[in-house]
Amino acid sequence: MPPHLVDDQDDARFRLAMASAGIGMAIVSLEGRFLDVNPALCRMLGRDSGELLGHLVHDISHPDDLPLTERLRQQLASGEIPSVDVEKRYTHRDGHVVEVQLNAALMRDADGAPQYVISQFRDVTAQRAAERALQAANDHLEQRVQERTAELEAAHRRLEAFAYGVSHDLRAPLRTIDGFAAQLARQAGEALDAQAHEQLARIRMASARMGTLIDSLLELARIGRAVLKPAPVDVSLLAEWVAAEMQDLHPARPALVHVQPGLEVVGDERLLKGLLTQLLRNAWQFSASRERVDVEVEGARNGHGLQFVVRDRGIGFDMAYAGKLFEPFQRLHGSEQGSGDGIGLTIAQQIAARHHGGIRAEARPDAGASFHVELRDLQVPGDNGDTHATPEVASA
């Protein structure tokens, strides 16, 4: 028989509440038998009230949860704990497991003696299934990310090994070529005629060019995988510095360099120096036919970075070929016009791309060239910084 509550009126109200409740409810005796169950609980477990009333909670509990069921019953019945809030599994009549968030509280009589337990059952089967599916998807995703990361790392290591091989194995024979050509030229003396000496000199120049080319390729390979060290960088100071280096390299070339002071960006100083080196070297190269190298560097900060232009008064180029400028090994001028190895502007472009920007060129034949550089401030580490190699390439 269902127990009586305080009075008949309360009893009736409680039964109405139980009957219409959306969650499963039951009154359970101290020895663990169902004394009363509501329709929601019956629906949850696929059983009618006759199959539950008078039966032990044990009978419909999941076998693995029986020790838990017994322990909770004892703790509640003895008054050791006033209530529990646990997750527990039951068996549906058709055999499937029903996962339930169980809330059970001990009721006492007027004298304070434990009387029975009121339990509420919230079906969380679908919720848990969804959580498990989400977890599985996350695990799968994580595994995929780990796999892809491992693949990327392996690719990086291969690239590194390749760059290392290029550095070592291609440079060593060049040293042999240059060294013995130098020896031959020296020892042969007048035994070789002027033309032979000229040819030896060409051999040596070619090996020097290839040495530079290998260095440039290595630098290009390093930019993509360089770990960025973002810090505030005074681009004006770097430009002055690089211009001074260029003047040291070409002491016979008169040069007039004007750099607007105070151009600043948050970036990787080493890489940005590389970018300026390529652009200024370019300006020097293509001003070879001029009386004087004229270079201007000026710009302004915008909201999130720096825009600046490196302008020369060299031989310029036809804008029809501007798209080829930043492609490796593409040259717009023959070597007699002072062309480089065809990698310099690619290096500069890659460095700008690592700063989420790019370089655009503007020129007219014989009227100088302008290289417009856009750089975005990098995040400083610890500031949720981007210190990873980013594969993106900015448009020219």
Add this chain to the structure above:
Amino acid sequence: MNHKTILLVEDNPDDVELTRIAFAEAGSEHQLTVVSDGAEAVDYLLGRGRYADRNTADLPTLVLLDLNLPKLDGREVLQAIRAETATRSLPVVVLTTSAEPFDVDEVYALGANSYIQKPVEFERFVEVVRQIGLYWLALNQPPTTKP
């Protein structure tokens, strides 16, 4: 050895020849002893294997060590000789083609005294060799510890 000896650890015969020429051009009067792989370098310095009869008290003034070597590479040679009391303080200059930052840092961590990249251009190589001679064989005060 009465006069100063340099041990060159180099497997490329062209590089050995060019280094000899460069030392001659730089006016160096030091004796250049050449071993062509890392294992032979360790045997030579520690008096092992075919060098078991060598008087190991006779250490070279300087070791010029390439990194990419057969059998034991330059790093392993460094590890081996830094682990022995007799050769712990021996001046070692790494002279190699690589300029990779990770090589440089690793080699210093293993106890190299200097790291120099071999230039491609011969005149610059001669200059490098001349500077090495000037600094390590004339200017530098070598360690006095004897085994």
